[in-house]
């Protein structure tokens with residue numbers, strides 16, 4: 001039997017009765033262990049993620065099945081058969097830590113690969129596009145998804161007001177309100193890097209790249225009514241399904257693909273390839289096989305391995321980098337900042353975040369600096385030094401990126417076609433899918449002022465007149481979009 005101790009290792013004689021003056025008397029302050037227990041309990045919670053608070057995760061491997069080394073020098077892709085350990089975290093966006101898993105929402109699809117050149121994080125979603133294309137609008141958008149300051153309820157009015165004033169959101173709104181907005185489990189959905197990233201190879205050539213993870217379990221979705229039943233039964237079905245499948249050795253897998261665009265093509269495409277509200281047509285940039293992602297190990301402890309996982313798009317490795325996508329640029333800053341607040345200065349050294357590669361930097365001291373603090377070579381605590389401290393390695397320098405233009409605040413809506421791609425997606429849906437889309441939108445618009453609804457119908461109409469017609473029919477209201485747009489039928 002292990003002997004119980006205080007956190008300082010002192011043996012404890014009684015963990016049932018607190019120390020009092022007499023059997024019925026008040027407590028004594030010298031009952032340090034009682035005080036310690038209460039104080040620790042008050043510190044059990046850390047701030048939840050400001051978005052994507054509710055999540056489910058597991059460990060696994062990426063296995064390379066196709067040689068893409070001509071595009072990238074990233075060692076993780078260096079040869080067919082290569083396996084890299086990783087940790088995945090899936091999430092909903094808007095709900096808090098205790099939210100029901102089955103709510104209609106975009107799902108996060110965050111992956112951390114422990115490569116030999118440090119951690120590579122791909123922090124994507126189950127959708128290839130996003131609601132906004134300028135990060136200036138991200139906090140505003142998120143406010144519309146969270147609780148109203150007065151009612152403390154989520155507000156359909158806020159959501160549709162914002163979306164109807166932000167036509168770039170139409171593509172993602174169409175996906176969210178379609179079947180894909182309510183997958184039955186994390187295993188039954190695709191993942192996407194969503195942004196355009198870059199690859200660069202040993203010859204210093206750059207390619208733009210998009211990542212796709214296609215579920216091998218098949219797509220499965222619930223309707224709103226089915227989802228409501230699930231939530232009535234359990235609020236934790238994603239955790240049950242993912243954890244249960246892995247415990248039963250029924251390991252979920254995804255086929256991994258990339259779309260590759262030569263650097264200079266970016267100047268030729270009719271759309272901005274760095275616009276996060278657009279996809280790249282597969283006809284122009286076909287999917288190229290890369291590998292297989294498999295989740296095959298549950299965390300031993302949810303809090304330390306999943307809740308404390310810290311993903312950041314700033315974690316890149318030689319051969320993989322960013323792109324001019326404004327949204328990605330902002331995320332490169334935002335996540336590490338969030339982790340310093342949520343987890344503390346040295347969050348990268350928590351076991352789940354700790355790279356498997358050597359870590360050598362000159363950051364010094366700070367709260368909880370429990371790991372090496374220049375112990376091995378105490379003279380090399382600044383750089384440059386002549387004390388054999390770690391040095392930069394110019395061989396991993398990214399090729400220079402040609403950029404031009406005047407510094408200004410450019411109107412991201414000017415000359416941007418926000419309707420063709422959502423319209424194309426709508427036209428791909430069969431009748432049943434279209435009807436469910438109309439119904440889901442109508443339900444989500446309950447209580448929203450008609451003026452806002454009519455403004456949104458104009459966007460649906462511009463994507464496809466049948467889209468606006470169908471939503472108006474589901475709502476039982478007159479569709480003013482034809483009149484508003486001046487279109488004749």
Ligand code: HEM
Pocket residue numbers: 048049050051052055089090091107108109110123124125130134135138193194195276309310311327328330331334335338339342
């Ligand atoms: C989580 C910011 C856009 C996917 C977060 C967190 C922040 C954040 C602060 C919480 C991090 C934490 O506390 O651990 C932003 C900003 C964005 C943006 C500023 C735009 C400017 C996006 C986009 C995607 C995305 C476009 C997907 C393509 C995720 C995911 C998580 C997350 C998956 C959860 C990661 C995890 O499982 O820990 N985001 N985000 N975000 N974000 Fe974003």
